[in-house]
Amino acid sequence: MIEISGTMKALSSLHIGTGKKSGTFADTLEYVPGRTIRGMLGYYLYTNHRDLFEEMKISEDNDMSNTNAFFKNALPMSSSEAAGYKRTVASSSSLKWCKKCGHLIAEGTKACSNFVDGKPCLQEGKKVSGFITLDSLETGKLEKASVGTHISTKCPITRDGHTSPGSDFEISPYHVKSIVPGTVFEFRCLVEDSFVNKVKSALHEAGIFSGLGGYRSRGYGSVAFSDLKEKPVNDIIHERAKELSDKSNLMMVTNSSMILKDENNSVIGFDSTFKDYISKFCSLRGYKDDFNVLFHGQEAGSGLPRQIITRGVARGWSLKNGNRVSEIVRCIGPGSCLMVRGNPELLAALEIYGIGEMTNSGYGDVYFMEGQV
Numbered sequence: 001m002i003e004i005s006g007t008m009k010a011l012s013s014l015h016i017g018t019g020k021k022s023g024t025f026a027d028t029l030e031y032v033p034g035r036t037i038r039g040m041l042g043y044y045l046y047t048n049h050r051d052l053f054e055e056m057k058i059s060e061d062n063d064m065s066n067t068n069a070f071f072k073n074a075l076p077m078s079s080s081e082a083a084g085y086k087r088t089v090a091s092s093s094s095l096k097w098c099k100k101c102g103h104l105i106a107e108g109t110k111a112c113s114n115f116v117d118g119k120p121c122l123q124e125g126k127k128v129s130g131f132i133t134l135d136s137l138e139t140g141k142l143e144k145a146s147v148g149t150h151i152s153t154k155c156p157i158t159r160d161g162h163t164s165p166g167s168d169f170e171i172s173p174y175h176v177k178s179i180v181p182g183t184v185f186e187f188r189c190l191v192e193d194s195f196v197n198k199v200k201s202a203l204h205e206a207g208i209f210s211g212l213g214g215y216r217s218r219g220y221g222s223v224a225f226s227d228l229k230e231k232p233v234n235d236i237i238h239e240r241a242k243e244l245s246d247k248s249n250l251m252m253v254t255n256s257s258m259i260l261k262d263e264n265n266s267v268i269g270f271d272s273t274f275k276d277y278i279s280k281f282c283s284l285r286g287y288k289d290d291f292n293v294l295f296h297g298q299e300a301g302s303g304l305p306r307q308i309i310t311r312g313v314a315r316g317w318s319l320k321n322g323n324r325v326s327e328i329v330r331c332i333g334p335g336s337c338l339m340v341r342g343n344p345e346l347l348a349a350l351e352i353y354g355i356g357e358m359t360n361s362g363y364g365d366v367y368f369m370e371g372q373v
């Protein structure tokens with residue numbers, strides 16, 4: 001497998017539906033789900049390169065061992081003129097940041113220990129939701145991804161005349177929130193080696209001719225891919241494993257929603273079902289199954305691993321049913337954390353492939369960092 005990574009820039013406004021409409025207002029997500037990118041490329045390939053569509057098994061929804069293409073959520077990048085574009089991740093719910101100066105509050109303390117104008121800051125901290133730069137985790141200074149949005153009011157037009165409805169029609173304007181043109185996202189996908197060049201050129205064309213998200217007939221949804229680089233997945237895993245082996249107190253953070261299922265029920269939280277997914281992953285990808293959850297319950301007697309869970313809702317968009325919502329499931333939300341221990345090569349592989357259901361559509365993305373739940 002090869003990872004293709006680069007940037008995806010909005011050329012026009014982007015509307016990424018949240019699945020919830022309140023009245024005449026349509027809200028937008030501030031990132032582009034992997035399933036939306038998969039849908040864009042899948043639709044393009046289906047209509048233009050049916051052979052590649054079939055070979056890549058891009059429409060697989062159920063069996064993740066039976067697909068050759070994985071699309072990660074495209075998260076907004078933070079940009080400043082001096083520093084360029086920075087990668088962002090979902091903020092961990094175990095971390096608190098100072099309400100006043102934005103410094104990370106040290107573990108086990110309640111007040112900010114940063115010095116402002118020579119005096120200790122001493123403000124309390126709060127959790128942060130949304131996306132923060134990876135640099136924030138290194139420097140301890142909060143840097144959020146800022147996504148510009150705007151709201152446009154539209155009037156329905158009639159299909160035959162492309163004019164506003166006449167006086168005998170009830171006029172019902174609607175309001176569309178969208179991400180502004182120029183916003184840059186990080187793009188990542190994994191594909192089999194032999195598809196790399198075809199996928200790269202298909203992405204360039206699909207971004208312009210198909211586009212993504214809602215209101216495309218109104219000119220929304222054009223994106224441009226740039227700086228597309230490729231790297232063998234095994235090299236990435238090897239390098240990342242070296243970094244992880246130097247860290248102690250490892251914490252897993254969910255970088256997107258994670259869907260875990262026991263029969264047909266969603267499992268919210270990390271328990272034996274989660275471990276079953278890891279075991280299955282190990283046998284599929286050839287890793288030794290030595291992933292151990294640190295059991296806080298060994299002291300507390302509860303038997304539960306140390307974890308913080310946020311809740312989320314995942315929507316499965318089926319390529320087969322005309323891009324309709326196929327199901328809505330409860331899931332583990334982004335920013336959830338779990339204390340873990342395991343073979344660094346396995347942890348690095350989990351970062352690359354994700355955990356759980358529909359990892360080909362951006363669900364179940366995780367990263368590991370030093371931390372404490």
Ligand SMILES: [Zn+2]
Nearest residue numbers: 098101112121
């Ligand atoms: Zn402070």
